[in-house]
Amino acid sequence: IFTDMLLAPADPILGLNDAFNADPRQDKVNLGVGIYKTDAGLTPVLSSVKKAEALLLAEEKTKNYLGIEGVKAYNAAVQALLFGPSHKVIQDKRVVTAQAPGGTGSLRIAAEFLVRQTKTRHVWVSNPTWANHQNIFETAGLICKEYRYYDAASHDLDFDAMLDDLSKANAGDLVLLHACCHNPSGIDLNLSQWQQVASLCLDKGLVPFLDFAYQGFGAGIEEDAAGLRVLADTVPELIVANSFSKNFGLYNERIGAVTLVAQDEDTAVRSFSQIKKTIRATYSNPPAHGGLIVSTILANPELRQEWESELTQMRERIAKMRLLFVERLKQAGVTQDFSFISRQTGMFSFSGLNKEQVMRLREEFGIYIVGSGRISVAGMTTNNMDKICQAIAQVL
């Protein structure tokens, strides 16, 4: 049965990691995958996480299965983080949350649930979007359609085109929106644009499907949830897949959640039973460790404060690297305007470098960025910045 097996293509981002690891050059630089690095180029475990893990290790009494929906205190903490603790959707019990393995696992469970339990088949994704979205959705059986988002000429959002494309969507269609720190463009909607998208969704009966993988990496934990909260204030139904891979540095623990807002409590209860059925058929119940770490930190005022300050440090270091990048490019003799990079948010910037320039950076200089020209600013440090900027000056 395996004889005629075709070789699958590598993931465009994770595959780049393998190429980077195999590169023998000492001074190679990885600006591919979205992983936060300190200025020393390391990705250490957060101190708040280490402390929570020590508490868990001391207090753990059983390895018994969790319920299908995971750690209950975790799910409540996720809702408070997403909507704010006293949001009306929580008070009205219109919101349900299930722990899931990472942002990817959450997106997949949401998609499987939507395909099996609703009549919805179409999901509109931004052009461009995270390379795995289409893969996850189509594997689950959804059909992807694209809405215009990024304008290459202005390095900015093409909001008119976005609205124009979404106005062609049909009632019941899903609209995948990056809640903040759009991957790969680094360009987000402002509050007034979120309000316009929310109105459009309400008028046309479109269902927002939020991917929230970078809460706290844009402007702050609360600020980054503003768009999601506008939607929750406006539309009767939405779905969120969130991840704590980045903002808690819990990449390999695979911790995220699926959250659904329904029009009333009874519908939420019935929908949740079907989400749980989807989970049961997939992995039965989630691994405990990541959910326990996050719920321990969020419930403990001291640990929570420490986490928030560690997250602030990560956000501020990336913002500093953006400014330094623009400045050092100028110093390296680049005359083209790269100031748009300092206006983008999150881990990534869309540099505008083409495929050929990306290949030259890799082959001649050992600098790895994604083929689309996406740069992980989170991998830049004061030590590698000059090398990066001088190499870019040469390939331009």
Ligand code: PLP
């Ligand atoms: N969604 C977006 C936009 C991402 O950038 C990522 C990257 O990690 C994910 C989802 C997946 O997150 P996780 O690693 O938690 O599966």
Ligand code: TYF
């Ligand atoms: O976009 C990124 O770099 C991160 C990490 O299949 C990632 O989101 C990349 C590819 C993938 C899973 C995670």
